[in-house]
Amino acid sequence: MIARRPAVVAALVCAAGLLLGACGSDDAVSGPPSTDTSSPVSSNTDSSNTPESSTYMSTSQPPTSQPPTLPPPYIAGADWVDTQVGPSLQIRPTRNGRDVSGDGTADEAWSEVLAMESDADSPGMRAQFDCHWTFARLVDPDKPSWNLEPDRPVVSEQEMIAARCNPGFAEE
Template sequence: MPHRPPPGTPAAALVVVVAAALAAGACSPRAEEPAPRTARDATTERPAPTRSREVPGDTRTPPAPPFIEAATWADSDYGVTLEVAPSTAGRGASGIDDSYAAWQEVLRLVPEADAPGMWEQFDCHWTWARLLEPDKPTWNVEPWRPVVSPERMLAEGCNPGGPEV
């Protein structure tokens, strides 16, 4: 039975926002390109990270790496979880390839995070959790969660196959 967030929670709000984004075809800045299957694919198939998009007349300097403050393993009632703490720059980054740069930082800190489904969970948190819960101290990604379609990932609040840890 799929996990459904209770009404009125940030995860429920995520489902509403995601459904609207899916309907509008705005799942990613590069919707025509599939997500990398593993972090190694992100390294080999994606261009080097670029600066955040520049808006004419905007004199602010875009956030620069590091985007990740820490990444550490912890135990939960369901299995191990990788607690990823974004930095202030990571919370404000909006460059088209900043998520890939941030994931590479996670892998430098915790190389064994390069497991099926981990990138997809991270990317979901990067894309959606930063908007809905901007002050959440960590994003948890778990190797025990199933690899699912982007639609299911979003429908289950970035936590497929079980509750938020």
Template sequence: MPRSRVVVALVAATLALAACTGPAAPTPSPTHAAPTPAAVAVTSGPATITAQPLDRTAVATVTPDDDGSVRLSVSEGETVLTAPAGTTFRALEDGSALVEGAAGAFVAGISTDAPGIRLEQDGPTSVRLTGTAPTGVWVASVAVQGAVWGQAEGGRSLAVTPSAWARAWSQAASVGLWSQLVAQDPDADSPTMRAQLECHQLGAPEKATWNLEPWRPDVSAVDMIAARCNPE
């Protein structure tokens, strides 16, 4: 075959191949996933809890209160809270949680800020914050701000000043109240004093002080409430 015809045939074949394959697809540019948000420290008193949001778009905000408690708000997704070294986490039935030291000593408590938000056990030293975003918790290391003995009708009376966190009822706050009260004053350790304390927490959270009397009888919860926390 003459040389000119060979060249024409090669050109025709090249054009036909280009028509079949079309233009080369552009090379996709690399995508970069947003980094996981940095962990934040949530400190109340001696307890510093680490909060790690799991959602890449989450924003965590820590707001200290005047009484030493701290609010944590997370904009999206779940968050894992890790207890300080030497302590453990214990999630409770109502969705609140406790940070506990040796022999179960109360170190701090955490309450959630809405019924649909919960703290669930994630391991011995961690809990997982779940619920509809935004989620938030209230962390406190102080449940009892003061306890002073005095005299009242009938005998001795202990005036207990609870913290704002303890006034907003949760199982964690109930545990923290009793634990700190008997640690500060072992004379308060009796079934009737505990029942009166729990009654005030549920029924009289707004009172400036909760007055507990060791001479009052130990009665059922129904009778305690009926007596307005002051059974005769």
């Protein structure tokens, strides 16, 4: 196992470099191949342990794990309130709604909102919800509610992100 350690480290550095776009380029972290023949790794003739082997790379790369898709409900409640900026739908996500990931979960959560408050169904409200679903959960995962206002303008995704999910006027 000790003989493989430099090769494993090199493979991990290369894998990290691939993520950063550096592996195999002039900007690569590692230098030229070693000419030191005293290293047990460089004298190994078994091709299954070389970085060029796909088997070697698949067993040497750190595993990537995604959080499991958690079951609904994702929304605990949604209530209309009057605020200084006008009507606001305050959406309260469940713990699973705060922690879930995966394709289709935003659609499923929005369906839960609409089942509670069908008059929330408008493009601007959905865009605000999607912004909160994507970003507010990361930036402020324990925010008590996500507040969506129907009077906010419909804007591009870039403008929505720049406005921190609150386009048109300040967060209430």
